[in-house]
Amino acid sequence: MPTGRIPGQSGPSEQLGLDFGDLPDRLLVCTPSKLSSFADCPRRFRYGYVDRPAPPKGPPWAHNSLGASVHTALKNWWALPVAKRTADPLATLLRATWVREGYRDEEQEREVFARALAWLEAYIATLDPEDEPVGVERTVATKTSVLALSGRADRIDRRGDELVIVDYKTGRGELTSDDARGSLALALYAFAAARQFRRPCHRVELHHLPTETVAAHEHTDESIARHVGRAEATARDIIAAEKSVAAGADPDEAYPMQPGALCSWCDYRKVCPAGAQAAVREPWTAVVPREPAVELD
Ligand code: SF4
Numbered sequence: 001m002p003t004g005r006i007p008g009q010s011g012p013s014e015q016l017g018l019d020f021g022d023l024p025d026r027l028l029v030c031t032p033s034k035l036s037s038f039a040d041c042p043r044r045f046r047y048g049y050v051d052r053p054a055p056p057k058g059p060p061w062a063h064n065s066l067g068a069s070v071h072t073a074l075k076n077w078w079a080l081p082v083a084k085r086t087a088d089p090l091a092t093l094l095r096a097t098w099v100r101e102g103y104r105d106e107e108q109e110r111e112v113f114a115r116a117l118a119w120l121e122a123y124i125a126t127l128d129p130e131d132e133p134v135g136v137e138r139t140v141a142t143k144t145s146v147l148a149l150s151g152r153a154d155r156i157d158r159r160g161d162e163l164v165i166v167d168y169k170t171g172r173g174e175l176t177s178d179d180a181r182g183s184l185a186l187a188l189y190a191f192a193a194a195r196q197f198r199r200p201c202h203r204v205e206l207h208h209l210p211t212e213t214v215a216a217h218e219h220t221d222e223s224i225a226r227h228v229g230r231a232e233a234t235a236r237d238i239i240a241a242e243k244s245v246a247a248g249a250d251p252d253e254a255y256p257m258q259p260g261a262l263c264s265w266c267d268y269r270k271v272c273p274a275g276a277q278a279a280v281r282e283p284w285t286a287v288v289p290r291e292p293a294v295e296l297d
Contacts (some may be wrong), residue, residue, distance in 0.1 A: 027148040028235040030186035035234045039184075040262055046255035047268040050242075057267040062102030062112070063286035070209065071137070071154060072097040074168060077124065078136045078155075084178050085129030089184045094120065102283040112287050119170070119209040126212070133166075134158050136224065140192035146232040153189045156197075163201035165189045169208045170295045172290055180206050180217035187227035190219060 038045040045054050073094040077085060094117055103109040134156040141150035155166035165186050169175060180186060186204035193202040202224070206215040241254040259274035265286075269275030 003195070010045060018023075019132075026239075027143060028146060028147045028239055029150075030150070030235060030238075031151045032188045033151075035238075036156075036184055037229050038238050039234050041258040041266070042255040042259040043252075043272060043274075044262075044266055044268055045238070045270065046241075046251065050245075050251075050255070055268055055271040058270055059283050060101035061286065062104075062108075062267070062284040063171065065099035065102050066112055066116060066287055069094060069098045070120065070170050071168055073116075073120060074123075074154075075137045077120075078133060082129050085124070085127075087124060090120045090124065091117055103287070104282070104284045108284060115210075115281075116170070119212075122212055123207070123209050131157070134163060134197065135193075140189055140196050142195045144228060144232060146235045147228075149188060149192060149231070151185065151189055151192070155191065156189075156193055156201075158199075159203075161200065162203065163190075163193050163197060163199050164203045164205060165193060165201065166205050166207055169206050170210060171208075172210065172286060173206050174211050174213060175206045175215040177215050177217050180204050180215045181219075181223075184227055184231060186217075187224050188231060191224050191228055291296040 017280045034045075034049060037048055037175050039128055073090065076093045076097070077090065080089065094113065099115065100109060103112065135153065137152055138154050138156055139150055140156075141148075143149065153165055154168045158162040167183070167186055183204065183206070186206075190204055193199075202219045202221075204217050204219060208215065231290040244254045245251050257272060257274040259277070263269060263272075263278035264281045266272065266275055266278070269278055
């Protein structure tokens with residue numbers, strides 16, 4: 001909703017002789033994924049968050065189904081009484097909330113289910129069931145002068161006097177500490193969690209279940225502030241785009257396409273002119289294991 005005055009009209013502030021021109025814009029209500037969507041491609045943001053009715057999405061992705069299934073199983077595992085946090089209930093938990101969409105056929109789905117169960121069994125063997133997290137799938141929220149931010153962290157641990165943000169990953173590619181350092185979402189969760197729980201939070205971790213590895217980064221207050229500053233800059237860009245369309249600008253110009261590698265995986269590939277040029281991926285492509293690199297003599 002634009003906040004500007006209607007030209008030629010005087011509002012209560014003018015009548016009272018007040019000038020609100022320097023007041024900040026309204027807060028942008030957002031999640032890290034909403035901000036990342038705009039930063040990755042403003043046009044995709046428009047399709048997903050602005051256009052109503054929203055354009056039709058492509059078919060569901062099997063890798064999203066897999067990720068959601070594993071996340072829910074872990075959430076429900078932590079919800080069990082401590083004595084039951086063993087490997088025994090994992091198959092039942094995973095089956096109960098398994099998302100079936102996007103797979104090539106039942107054979108592939110069964111194979112991926114078995115793979116996901118093996119990941120979970122290996123992963124929970126690394127956990128102390130008695131080490132109760134501060135939060136599981138926990139919503140954290142905070143405000144800055146620009147953002148009304150909220151998001152759901154996969155897990156928030158307490159280690160010593162500090163909180164740690166844990167994010168589960170199920171994609172094919174191994175992750176590095178650079179991925180943890182560069183993640184806007186993790187930094188914003190750390191920022192919000194520290195405020196919400198009134199406890200320092202600098203460490204962020206990506207727990208990659210397929211490779212049983214943890215990619216971690218120890219933020220400083222300054223590096224978190226840089227991420228928050230970047231999020232605020234994106235929020236200002238989003239508000240500016242909204243305002244320009246409200247003032248009559250062409251939505252295609254206010255939300256330009258940003259073609260790139262993401263187009264092949266974009267839900268709006270079929271409705272976006274740039275998406276038509278992108279390589280086609282099957283919905284199940286990202287759950288097919290990569291071929292091991294061939295060693296050449
Ligand atoms: S297909 Fe590419 S350019 Fe088009 S909305 Fe999706 S990410 Fe943006």
